[in-house]
Amino acid sequence: MPPFAGSKPISNGFHHNSNSNIITLDVGGQIFQTTKQTLSLAGSKSILSNISNSDHVIPFIDRDPEIFSILLSLLRTGNLPSKAKAFNIQDLVFESQYYGIENLLINSQSNPAQFDAFNLEKSSVLPLSGRDAPSAVSTTPYGSVHVAHGSKITSFDWSLQRKCTILTQFTAIDSLLALSPNMAAAGATDFSGLQIVDLDKGFVKETLNWENVTKSGSTVQAIGASHEHLFTSFESSRRNSNCIMVYDLNDSLRPVTKIGHYEIFGADLDSAIPSTKLQWISSHNLLMASGSHSGPFGVSGNIKLWDIRSDNVVWEIKEKVDCFADVTASNELYSMFKVGVSTGELFFADLRYMDSDKSWICLGDGRKVVNGKKEGYGCTIESHGNQVFCSKGGNIELWSEVMLGSLEKKENSLPERVFRKNLMGRVKDMGGSRINDFVFGGNKMFIARKDQQSVEVWSPVRVF
């Protein structure tokens, strides 16, 4: 039903021709003029796109004219005018939902295409109730944030408005993956099953389990996702077998296949290290699965690239010396990056030369003596866009590839690919307690720190 309540003949003073493109609107007593093209940008579902001046009447909309003028600017330019600052973003969200143009607002305010790592500053915090520090943070592409703290999950929408806090059956949530703004997959290393949680209603929609041979429970070590599939690394509660289950995201989480099923026989523990990180490499259609464990002779682990259709390992890197503390793959850079647990240095491996003998190339001090210290302990590494982010203590290093013109290149002067780092943030934002987790969503970065009951938000620097 159109919201135009009543109508009146067009008054004089407004030039009007029924064939013209100009549309005259009366919103809450103020007259607006715009074009059919502008209004059609709102999309067919919007009430604005159905407005026309057909019968020589001005359509009337009983809403606040001031906010409408802001939303009309958004329609015209795709950006919010500076006078929008007089209003809270929630007002704009609510009003844009009324007009059916919230997606335009999201595109202007939380667009992942606008992410620029060189232009981020610590801008705000998302406070969490209670005393549990966040254990896992996950985001949707447009910047809705789900935060697991203790046995609770708190959810924020793309405008960072708190939506809900729900209680789960876990005592502590170790892995969390946002499936949609109101759905998340959660798992714990001490509780059986992967739970698909509906955050709006606060109940468990589905529990996914792996039926292992020993008939014991299956704990979740890692969760990952591609556009089509949800990957979950399960370990049996007896810790003697593990596998990666693949579920169909578009077909009500039907189990598709099972890859990398290992069982421990005898004392060879290295034979079955469960994967603690799963990442889909869309440029190669491969799943990166990595896991490590520390034993009496230091940390050892492995990184496997799986072809999930054939259940084959395409490339495996065994990590004996300076094993990774964390590892990530970058689609845009065709590379994998790791931070070494002993040296704390960054390494990269080019995915285009998978078979080469020396896979890792050190980006820092390659001759650092491995002296038994664990300088890389607790470091995490993530790739986003064509950059790699590595947290060390309370800081984040930003690694970017330097594009060298081939003309300048001389032999042996520089390696083939050059990466350089810088620390993120201004001096006042550096340091702080150790970073547990950081993720990217929309045009923002979110950081969870040890012992802090909040999530830090880094957003683009605004010019006023």
Place this chain on the structure above:
Amino acid sequence: MDDQDSNPTTTTVGGGRIKLNVGGKLFETTVSTLRSGGPDSLLSALSNRPVHDPVFIDRDPEIFTILLSLLRTTRLPSTAKRFSNQELIDESLYFGIESQLRSALAPSRLSGIDTSLSTTVKPSSDGDVSDFHAIDSDGSLWVAHGGQVSVYDWNLSHTATVRTHLDFITSMKRIRPEIAAVGSLHGSGLHFYNMANGRRVNSAEWVDPSDVRIYKARVHAIADSENSVFASYECQHGENCVIMIDKSTMRISSEIGRMSGNSAKNMVPTKLTYVSDIGVLVASSVTSGAFGYSGYIRLWDPRTQDMVWETNEPGSGRSSRFGDSFADTDVDLDELSLFKVCSKSGDLAMADLRKLSDDPWFYLKEKNPSMRNVGGSGGSNFVMHCYRKQVFVGREGELEVWSRVEGNENEGIVNEEMYRRNYVDKVEDSERGIIKKIEGGGDRLFVTRENVEGIEVWQSSYNSGVVSVL
């Protein structure tokens, strides 16, 4: 968005458009929007006028913009923060749309895992609150402090204070919309004060001409049902009972459970709760001495003055819990369950009020690893309160909540893992002082602390989210 089309302000097309001139600013809206404020409002009266020229209203246009937004969308825009709640309320009273504003300002449903301190209500004199009563229907607050009773309305703004003849009120309850029942451990009787005019309406003393020991009985606890008030009285030498008083006549109608008060098993009840769903009065008493806590919980049927069930601690219940007497109890009126907190271990136990037996207790299991070392550390200042199907427990200064996991697979089956424990507060909150009383009302949680002035108001954080640090 499709669901927005069913917005009440837009579906009624019957009404035409109407122009208003408020303080010189022109507004245009529809008759149906104006009428959504209710048939008795000024705006709905204006909407019946014939539409020729704009109706002039001599009020501030800026506040009217906000109120018109409220009528159109049923929510307050952020620009409302430019005005105090009181200004908005006054203006909405003028336009007759106070109920709309009330529902927009009301806190969202109290969820203990998502609650933060929103404000502190401080009486201007004798700020150390001795007792208070939160009214669940609208979240208003009646406060006893020193010899005064103060009333704070749903917006927690002060509306009335009455000085009573008592020097120090220790128990207070609102028993009728304008009547407060007050009692004191330092003066005899239960007294009814009319808060509208400040007069004492009536008093109820416990006297027994046949027993000379019954004199100067003091009130320890008050509860009320729909028609009656229950108060526990204790005389100088321990004789005690619960007196039932008719609400309409304010006269004593019967006496329940007279006891001699010569041992812990027959001390005066220090907490009374009336459970209207099953028509029983829960009376409990806790005494602490050199050898720890002892006490009892008794259920009375007020109609017959018979005892329905009782438990005495220490002494009854599971042998493994022997000696771990409860420190406080409360009744969850929604779920009809009885909760207690143990004085030594700090554990929480639950009993179904409909299935009470010799040992009805389920001891709730602690599953949160970060809270395993909490409680039972010798500190024994426990208070508890059940509200909105959650149990709030104060341990010394710490405020925690036990809440149920939604969508549990074994729904309906009582077990020891039904409830999860979480902190409500932050560490710095707990350092303000020992929690004395917790009570919920109108989706607000009110907390008082020992020797701290005022009442803390905790609300579920609606409209919260990002906090700028730039």
